[in-house]
Amino acid sequence: MENITWGILGCGDVTEVKSGPAFNKVANSKIEAVMRRNAEKAADYAKRHQIEKFYASADDLMNDDKINSIYIATPPSFHKEFAIQAMKAGKNVYIEKPVALNVAELNRMIEVEKQTGKKVTVAHYRRALPLFIKLKELIDHQIIGDVRLIDLKLLQKPNSEMIAKTDENWRLNPEISGGGLFYDLAPHQLDILVQIFGAPEKSFGFSVNQTRKTAADDVTIGQMLFKKDIVFNGIWNFNAHPDNEIEQCEIIGSQGKIIFSFFGNEMALVKNGQTEVFSFENPYHIQQNMIKKTVKHFLGKEENPCSLKDALLSLKIMESFTT
Template identity: 55%
Template sequence: MESINWGIIGCGNVTEVKSGPAFKQEHSTVVAVMRRNAEKAADYAKRHQIQKWYQDASALILDDDINAIYVATPPLQHHDYAIEALKAGKPVYIEKPVTINTEACTAIIEAQKQYKQKVVVAHYRREVPYFKAIKKLLDEQAIGDVKFVNLQTLQRSGSDMIAASEENWRLNPSISGGGLFHDLAPHAIDLMLYFFGKPTYFNGVSTNQSLKSDADDIVCGQIKFENNVIFNGLWCFDVLPEQEKEFCEIIGTRGKITFHIFGNKLSITKNGETIHEEFEHPINIQRPMITKTIAYFRGEEENPCSLEEALLGLEIIERFVRKS
């Protein structure tokens, strides 16, 4: 595949800055976008200098000028659109969470094998320089052998951390798979897999304390990795404003690393001294991952995040919130 000609299904807020403009680079361009609201699809295409727009996803997928698909809809639609694209012989880049549940992800894996196409999941933090720097510190054992990880994401109801959308689908489990945990936690869970490798045990507990939506608003989960690193995570989305916090601590035998899943500041503490660093994220934060995806589709690099890796993250998430 010499040139990647993209069709974007679901040109909503996430594609405005985070991802959409990043598809326009060497060997890659956006040919068409799709949104169910025709007026908004046309407006998006005009503002981003894209020649075509569609109101129907199938019409976009079958466009002969398009040879790759980016699925950027809410999770409920990921399964159907991805399989339809694979059946049409087109590789797919899928937003996170990859699907609404593990069954849907497994079905896409089977379709990928059947139609012999490539799929990348948009766990883009793996390629952001900030998180790659943390991975490098861990690989170099800057804090010695890692013993455990402590993560907390405590946010008030209506937090600014939550992405805006016209319909509050993130709180509708039938569309998102769960609640705000299902929207935000995939970033953290995938980073733990990226940092520490294969887990041997994971479990958790969750409940809906506030009853402000149909989704659980507090989740606690633990993971044990093959290298004996223990992870403990707490997510709560109904705390007082003064109780808000978001951090991750990685504790090692010679110090600790503190960072933020949704930030850019990093500190390394060892020998009684703390060093602080601040990183500047790319304006289009998915650009590094999209660059890797383009190279993978062109046969130049390995898959930066496979369906199988995303499925493992989903299995952990479902175990954290299971009811029995």
Template identity: 50%
Template sequence: MQTINWGIIGCGDVTEKKSGPAFNKVPGSKLVAVMRRDATKAADYAMRHNVSKWYANADDLFNDDEVNAVYVATPPSSHLSYAIAALQKGLPVYVEKPVTMNAHGAQQLADAVKQYNGQLIVAHYRRRLPMFLKVKELLQQNRIGSVRTVQLRLWQSRKPALVTKGAPNWRTQPNVSGGGYFHDLSPHQLDLMLYFFGNPVHYSGFSLNQAQATDADDHVCGSVVFENNVVLNGSWCFNVAETENSDLCEIIGNEGKISFPVFGDKVTLKTESGQEVFTFEHPENIQLPMIESMVNYLNGVEANPCTIDEAVTLMKIIDAFATKINT
């Protein structure tokens, strides 16, 4: 098995615990270099995480002969350019979500993967967490019968506790993030819906800026119909009172219901025979199972855990839901 020697582009907050340390915990994987435009911060990250090399220029990392795979963990506005640059160098790429600013960019990236015969994995890491594998298992076992509807809700205050607080809030700058908190958080949720229910045949929605607190829309609604006739209705609101914070997904069938918080640790199964609750402890570095799966993919042991083509579909849904209403 080939050792995958990773270089990180953009060693910011998301890499401190969620992902960065996991690259050295997975067999056949090693973090050998990091890059950040702020040289002082790049050097500090390398020192604290015991990484042997750091750079302030992405080309220097791409040209490092020891690096044979790249993790793009910058804000979304630079995902496309860095990912394509890595593919041009023949390097496999792991890209944070949202994969690009919009569906057009995602398709450009998909075209580049084909053009350069490259390998690219999108960081929809919840696909590999035991909690969501359990949900998929319950669905495959038909524990709630035929799925009729999915109700997805994420309501948060204007300063959501779900997002990292250590950096300037680029998440509410549409020219950097693609939108607002919806663009940052909904990819986790909506990708799981694609993972559970397959291809969508129809999707539509709208967004608006109710509170006018930032340039980003803070209220988004949308619906999806999947090819198996499952119907999803989603509501995202980032201007409610803290007492009304809510994170809930309800999958309702003709024989019961599966419910869980996408950003939580508990799955509840309710049927006519009673109720079961499954509680999970996520890994300390939550992306570790995805990184393990990705290393297996790069070594030809398993399939790509999340392809760019799947991410293109996701970004088309996000674009449709983010259709702006001017009030």
């Protein structure tokens, strides 16, 4: 395999800027075809992005012999089915988060990956962004000494601008999303934490639906104990008053602390009474760095930037907070 030829399964809003165009901007990578159940929208997407072929059937996309890799960008309830179908069709897979509705589904995907020998990478693209590369470097080099506490707060008003908008608003339907807005945003955060600190020794929490306006819980509380007695405390609240909105994480060590936003581009290092601020520039297509690493992995030139087993760690934590 000299080049990765892609089929995009679910060419919806998330693929317009964040990911889709990047597949044609990475070396040895080309979008061969796209698929959406609405043929008219699939044709429009293909025309606007200069893609030769489009399909209205997942089967037709999977059976295209010119495609060797599938990007799954559908809502999560379809991830397991399509990932397994793609692997059995001989395709490698790049798949959006949350990678599955639950741990049981993900374990089944891992089984099929092993059986087929295909490669699967999860789109936890923040791993490849400069802020989080720098964050890991600071922690690994013990710039703030021994880490003692991780405090995460995400409080957002209903219909927050942080939440991606879709016609069907499927993120608020747990049967499709896995668990409301927590399942949409927390994977980004928890994946970075397990990448840096490893699997937690303990994790527990609870979720509640305070407003009862949708079927999804709107408040989640979670606590973890990482190795070296590092304590984590997190709160996700999606019914907050606008005056109380915050999205911040503090990593507090024995010699200082780091303050940052998982969805921003600045980080502050506070140490010895001084504050140093780091600013970072993300790629226009925010997944491009991760897609580049994924292409290299599929070509056998790099390790997997985020495997199914990597994603399993954060999904287990999410279940422990919500069940």
